[in-house]
Amino acid sequence: MILRMNDSFRIDNLRRCPSEVVEALRNALVAGVIAAADPRRKNFYDLEAGDSIFYIHVSPTGTVLLLACWRKEPAEQTIPRQAPRPEARAYC
Numbered sequence: 001m002i003l004r005m006n007d008s009f010r011i012d013n014l015r016r017c018p019s020e021v022v023e024a025l026r027n028a029l030v031a032g033v034i035a036a037a038d039p040r041r042k043n044f045y046d047l048e049a050g051d052s053i054f055y056i057h058v059s060p061t062g063t064v065l066l067l068a069c070w071r072k073e074p075a076e077q078t079i080p081r082q083a084p085r086p087e088a089r090a091y092c
Contacts, residue, residue, distance in 0.1 A: 001034075001035050001036070001037070002032045002033065002034065002035065003029065003032070003033055003034075003035035003045060003047065003058075004029065004030070004031070004032035004033070005029040005030060005062070005064070006030075007030060008062075009029070009062050009063065009064060010062075010063045010064070011025060011026060011063075011064045011065075011066055012063060012064070012065045012066065013066050014065055014066060014067060015066065015067070015068065015069075017066060017069055021052070021066075021069055022066065024049060024050070024052065025047070025049070025054050025056070025064070025066060025069070027049075028047060028049035028050075028054075029047075029064065033047045033048065033049050034047065034048045034049075035047050035048075036048075041057075043057055043058050043059070043060075044056070044057050044067075045057075045058065048072070051071055051072050052069055052070070052071060052072065053069065053070055053071075053072055054066060054068070054069045055067045055068040055069070
C-alpha cells in the first residue's frame with residue numbers, strides 16, 4: 001500500500017535519529033511511500049524509502065512516531081513480511 005501524509009504532521013523522533021533521517025522520512029511521507037501494515041499492531045507500519053526502512057506508528061491525531069530505522073540489505077527488493085529486528089541493523 002502507499003502511505004501519504006499532508007504537510008501538517010509532526011514526527012516524534014523517539015530514538016533521536018539524525019535530522020537527515022527524520023527529514024528523509026518526512027519527505028517520503030509527503031511524497032507517498034510503500035508501506036506494509038504490521039499485522040500484530042494497529043497503525044504500525046514498515047516503510048520503504050530509498051535504501052532505508054522505517055518502523056513507525058501513526059497516532060489517531062496524525063502524529064508519526066519514528067520507532068526504528070535501518071538500511072535495506074542489497075538483496076532486499078521490498079519490505080519483508082516479518083521485518084528484521086531493528087536493533088540488529090539500526091542506524092539511528
